[in-house]
Amino acid sequence: MPEPLIYDLGAPGRTGVNMPAPDVPLVDLPAGLVRENLPLPELSELEALRHLTRLSQLNHSILTGFYPLGSCTMKYNPIVNEETARLGGFAHAHPLQPAEMMQGSLAVMYHLQEWLKEIGGFAAVSLQPAAGAQGELAGVLMIRAYHASRGETQRNKVLIPDSAHGTNPATSAMSGYRVVEIPSDARGNLDLEALKAECDDTLAALMLTNPNTLGLFEEQVQEAIEAVHAAGGLVYGDGANMNALLGIARPGDLGVDVLHYNLHKTFTTPHGGGGPGSGPVGVAAHLADFLPGPIVGIEEEGSEEMGPVYGWHQPPKSIGRLKAFHGQFGMHVRAFTYILMQGAEGLRSVAEHAVLNGNYLRVKLQGAYKVPYDRVCMHEVVLEGRWADAPDIHALDIAKRLMDFGFHPPTNYFPLIVREALMIEPTETESKEVLDAFVDAMLKIAEEAHTNPELLQQAPHTTKYGRMDEVKAARQLVLCCEIPREQ
Amino acid sequence: MTFVPHTERDRQQMLEAIGVKSIADLFSAVPQKFRFPKLNLPAPLTEMEALGELKGIADANESADDLVSFLGAGAYHHYIPAGVDSILRRGEYYTAYTPYQPEISQGTLQAIFEYQSLIVALTGMEVSNASHYDGATALAEAVNMSRAIHRGGRNKIILSPGIHPQYRAVVHTYEDGGDLQFVGEDLDLSAGPDALIDLIDEQTGLVCVAYPDFFGRVYDYTKLAEAAHAKGALLAVSANPTALGLLKPPGEMGADIVTGEGQPLGIPLSFGGPYLGILTTRNQYVRQIAGRLVGETVDNRGQRGFVLTLSTREQHIKREKASSNICTNQGLMMLAATTYLSLLGKSGLRQVAESCFHKAHYAAAEISKLKGFGLKFKDAFFHEFVIESPIPAAELNLRLLERGIIDGYDLGNDYSDMQNCVLLAVTELNSKEEIDYLVETLAEVAHA
Numbered sequence A: 001m002p003e004p005l006i007y008d009l010g011a012p013g014r015t016g017v018n019m020p021a022p023d024v025p026l027v028d029l030p031a032g033l034v035r036e037n038l039p040l041p042e043l044s045e046l047e048a049l050r051h052l053t054r055l056s057q058l059n060h061s062i063l064t065g066f067y068p069l070g071s072c073t074m075k076y077n078p079i080v081n082e083e084t085a086r087l088g089g090f091a092h093a094h095p096l097q098p099a100e101m102m103q104g105s106l107a108v109m110y111h112l113q114e115w116l117k118e119i120g121g122f123a124a125v126s127l128q129p130a131a132g133a134q135g136e137l138a139g140v141l142m143i144r145a146y147h148a149s150r151g152e153t154q155r156n157k158v159l160i161p162d163s164a165h166g167t168n169p170a171t172s173a174m175s176g177y178r179v180v181e182i183p184s185d186a187r188g189n190l191d192l193e194a195l196k197a198e199c200d201d202t203l204a205a206l207m208l209t210n211p212n213t214l215g216l217f218e219e220q221v222q223e224a225i226e227a228v229h230a231a232g233g234l235v236y237g238d239g240a241n242m243n244a245l246l247g248i249a250r251p252g253d254l255g256v257d258v259l260h261y262n263l264h265k266t267f268t269t270p271h272g273g274g275g276p277g278s279g280p281v282g283v284a285a286h287l288a289d290f291l292p293g294p295i296v297g298i299e300e301e302g303s304e305e306m307g308p309v310y311g312w313h314q315p316p317k318s319i320g321r322l323k324a325f326h327g328q329f330g331m332h333v334r335a336f337t338y339i340l341m342q343g344a345e346g347l348r349s350v351a352e353h354a355v356l357n358g359n360y361l362r363v364k365l366q367g368a369y370k371v372p373y374d375r376v377c378m379h380e381v382v383l384e385g386r387w388a389d390a391p392d393i394h395a396l397d398i399a400k401r402l403m404d405f406g407f408h409p410p411t412n413y414f415p416l417i418v419r420e421a422l423m424i425e426p427t428e429t430e431s432k433e434v435l436d437a438f439v440d441a442m443l444k445i446a447e448e449a450h451t452n453p454e455l456l457q458q459a460p461h462t463t464k465y466g467r468m469d470e471v472k473a474a475r476q477l478v479l480c481c482e483i484p485r486e487q
Numbered sequence B: 001m002t003f004v005p006h007t008e009r010d011r012q013q014m015l016e017a018i019g020v021k022s023i024a025d026l027f028s029a030v031p032q033k034f035r036f037p038k039l040n041l042p043a044p045l046t047e048m049e050a051l052g053e054l055k056g057i058a059d060a061n062e063s064a065d066d067l068v069s070f071l072g073a074g075a076y077h078h079y080i081p082a083g084v085d086s087i088l089r090r091g092e093y094y095t096a097y098t099p100y101q102p103e104i105s106q107g108t109l110q111a112i113f114e115y116q117s118l119i120v121a122l123t124g125m126e127v128s129n130a131s132h133y134d135g136a137t138a139l140a141e142a143v144n145m146s147r148a149i150h151r152g153g154r155n156k157i158i159l160s161p162g163i164h165p166q167y168r169a170v171v172h173t174y175e176d177g178g179d180l181q182f183v184g185e186d187l188d189l190s191a192g193p194d195a196l197i198d199l200i201d202e203q204t205g206l207v208c209v210a211y212p213d214f215f216g217r218v219y220d221y222t223k224l225a226e227a228a229h230a231k232g233a234l235l236a237v238s239a240n241p242t243a244l245g246l247l248k249p250p251g252e253m254g255a256d257i258v259t260g261e262g263q264p265l266g267i268p269l270s271f272g273g274p275y276l277g278i279l280t281t282r283n284q285y286v287r288q289i290a291g292r293l294v295g296e297t298v299d300n301r302g303q304r305g306f307v308l309t310l311s312t313r314e315q316h317i318k319r320e321k322a323s324s325n326i327c328t329n330q331g332l333m334m335l336a337a338t339t340y341l342s343l344l345g346k347s348g349l350r351q352v353a354e355s356c357f358h359k360a361h362y363a364a365a366e367i368s369k370l371k372g373f374g375l376k377f378k379d380a381f382f383h384e385f386v387i388e389s390p391i392p393a394a395e396l397n398l399r400l401l402e403r404g405i406i407d408g409y410d411l412g413n414d415y416s417d418m419q420n421c422v423l424l425a426v427t428e429l430n431s432k433e434e435i436d437y438l439v440e441t442l443a444e445v446a447h448a
Ligand SMILES: Cc1ncc(COP(=O)(O)O)c(C=O)c1O
Pocket: A071, A072, A131, A132, A133, A134, A165, A167, A209, A213, A238, A240, A241, A262, A277, A278, A279, B326, B327, B328
C-alpha cells in the first residue's frame, strides 16, 4: 500500500499544532482582502509526523547505504555540523542586525573566506552564491564585467568542453554568451588543438572542470590555460571535483582565474534531498573588485587581548547581489566546522583516499566493464554500461539492478561523451569492505547481463517500488494533489 | 578528526591491487611544481574541541533570541514547532540528493509533490516548482520566464518600488547587460499600484509587485492584473506566505506568476540562509518555469509513484537552451515548509497570520499615539509598518539597543529621504508585554 497523500489524511476540523490566541485587542481585518478559503490539510500532529517519517523510509541516503553518485561527492556529513549550525547564536541571528552585534557570524564567514582562498590558491572569496550553478553565474558575470571594464566587449564566446556539466553552457547562455563546444581527445583530455583554434579576440572564457567529468586530471592543463590567457580570455574553473584536489593542487596556482566551490560536495554540508547547496567563488587578484558582495573584511585589526572587528565590505566594481542577505550561512557554519576538524593534513588525506578509492574501483571493474579512457583516474571512474554481446542491456538496467544489492546507482548517462556512462564516485569515507561488496555486485551484474538479461531489464526487484512510467508523468501532467477549492 | 576509515593494511592491499607503490604515485598527472602545496590552515580539532570552539563563536552573536526584536524586512522570527526539526534531522532526508532514481527516492519525491500542492493551495496558483534559492532569485526567474513566454519580445519590465530593495538588486544582477529595460522603481512610494498601471504599454512583458510590499502594505492587485492582461503583459507577485494564511491569494487576483520567500514557513533566521524560494505559475506556462518539477505516475507494479518530470526544460538535457541554469535547489528547506504547513494546517496557519496581524496593529496604534511619532503610510498593512521618528532612525535604534530592543529596519540605509523612518515587524512571538516595553522605551529615548 503506497503511503497516502497529505490531502487524503486527516479530517475536517482536526487540528495539529495550535498557536496562542493574540494577547492584544483585536482589530478589524482588512475589508475585501481576507481570503475565504484556506485549503490546507487538517491533520493531528501525530498523523503529520508519522506520514513524513514513513515517507523518509522510502529514501536511500548516505546514512542508510553506499551512494556512489558521480560528480556529487556523497560522503559522510559529520553529525556535529548539524549541532554547530543550530547553535542559538547562529540559528536565531537576523541577517539585518548590525555587524557589531554579529561578530560571531562574521568571524565564521571571514575565516571560511580565508581558508577557501588558501585551499584554492585565490586572492579573494565571496560566499554569496547559493549553489554551484549560481557560483558559475557569479563567475561568468565577473568575467563579462572584467572584459567590459577593459573595453573588450567584442568578447562574446565561451568555450566549454563536450564533457562539461549542463550548468556550464546554461550559465554562459544566461549571461549572454555564445557557447562553443570543445571536443575531448583520445586520452580524455580537452582537445588542445581544437581549443587553440578558438583562441582569438572574441574569446571571453574557457569553462574548465579539472579533474574533468571523466574523473581524469587534464594532462595539458597548463598549456590550455596559457593559450586562453594569451588570447586575452579568462579561465573559469568548475570546482565540483575539488574533493580530488584538496592539498594536491590549487586551481589558482594552475592559472584558473575564478572557481566555484561546492560546499555541499567537498566540504560535507548535507545534500538535503536536493539542496541547499552553497557555491562560494574564489578569484585571482584581477577579479577581486568584481566579486558579488558584500563580503566580510576586517574593520579594525585585533590585538593580543582582543580579536579583530569584522565588517561588511562591498567590492568596488561588484557585479552586485546574487541573493538577498549573505548567502547560505547555515552551510558556511557546517563547512567551517568541517575544515576546523580537518586541518591541512586532514584535507590532503581526504583527497588521497578519495583518489585511492576511485582507482581501486577502476582496477577491480575494468575487464568486466569497459573503461573508455584507461589511465589512472582521480576521485571517480567512468565506465561504459554496455557490451557488444549483450546488446539489449543499457546503463539504466545496471543502475536499477544495483538497487537490489542495496546500493544507490552511479550517475548514468553523464558525461554525454561516454556511451551508456556509469560515473562512479566512491568518496574517501567508504571502507574497503563496502567497495569490495560493491565490486562483487557489479561483477555479478555483468555476468547476469549475459546469462539472464531479463533480470536486469525488470530490475529492481527487491525495492518497495519498481520502475516508474516517466512518459506518462510527462504526457499526463499531474503536478499537485487535488485541492479542495470550496469549503 | 578523520572520517577516513582506511587502515594501513587496507591501503597496502588497495595500492597493490592498483599496481602503484604509494598514494603519491596516483598524482603524477598533476604538474610537479604545483603538486602537494603546503596549506596554511589551523591544526585539526577533534569533534569535542570543534563544538567547543563553535559555541564560543556563536556566543559572540547577540541574536534575536537574547533580545526583544522587531526586525523583519524580508526575514521573520516565527515560532517553529518542535516537529519540524525532528523531520529535518532524519538522515534519510538530509543525506539524500536530488531524486534521480525514483524507485529509492519516493520519500523525497512525494514530499516535493506535497510541497507543490501546499504552495499551490496557499498561493491560489496552478503549478509550483520544487523550490528556488530564495525569494529574490525566484523573482529574477519570474523575469526570465516573462522573456521566454514572450519569446524575446516585450522587453520592458515594470518593477514596483515596493519590492524589497535587495530583491530588485538581484533582478538587476541577473538581467543587466541583457536587452531588458526596467521602469517603475523611482515612482513615488505613496502612489500605490495605480501608478504602475500608467506605465503598462504594448512593450511591457511583466509587472512585478510585492504582497505585502517591502513596507508591509497590502493592496488588491486585481485591477493591476486586468490592466496588464489587457495590454498582453503578465503580472508577477512576490508574496509572504504567512500573510497568505489570512489574505486573499494572488492567484485569485489574476497573477500569472507568484514568487516568495518561504523562510517564514518553519525555517530559522540563520543569518539570512538557507531560505526557500517559492516559484509558481499557471498551467499554460509550466514549460517556462525554472527548476525541478515532480509529477505523479505509476510504477511497473501498478503502484502510484512520483518522478522528476518535464526535465526537457532543464540544463542537464537542454544545456545552453535551458529555461534556467539552476540545478541544486533548496530541498531540505522545501521539507521544512512542508512539515510546518502539515503540522499547522488550515487552522494553525490562520492563527499565526491573525496573531501577527492583530499584534502589529496594536503596536502601530500605540506607537502613533506617541508624541513626535507617526505612521508613514495610511494604507492597509499586514504585520509590518513604517514609523516616522522625531530623531534619526540610526540614533533611535542605537538607543533602543542599549535597552535590549532590536528595533526595526532603518530605512535610511536604502532611501535617502527616509532617514527618520523605521520598518517594524511584529509576529506571534512578540508578546503584548514586549510591545508595551517597546512603546514605553520609544517615548523615553526619542525625547532624551
Ligand atoms: C561538474 C558539475 N558542475 C556544476 C554542478 C552544479 O552545481 P549545483 O548543483 O550545486 O548548482 C554540478 C552538480 O551537480 C556538477 O556536478
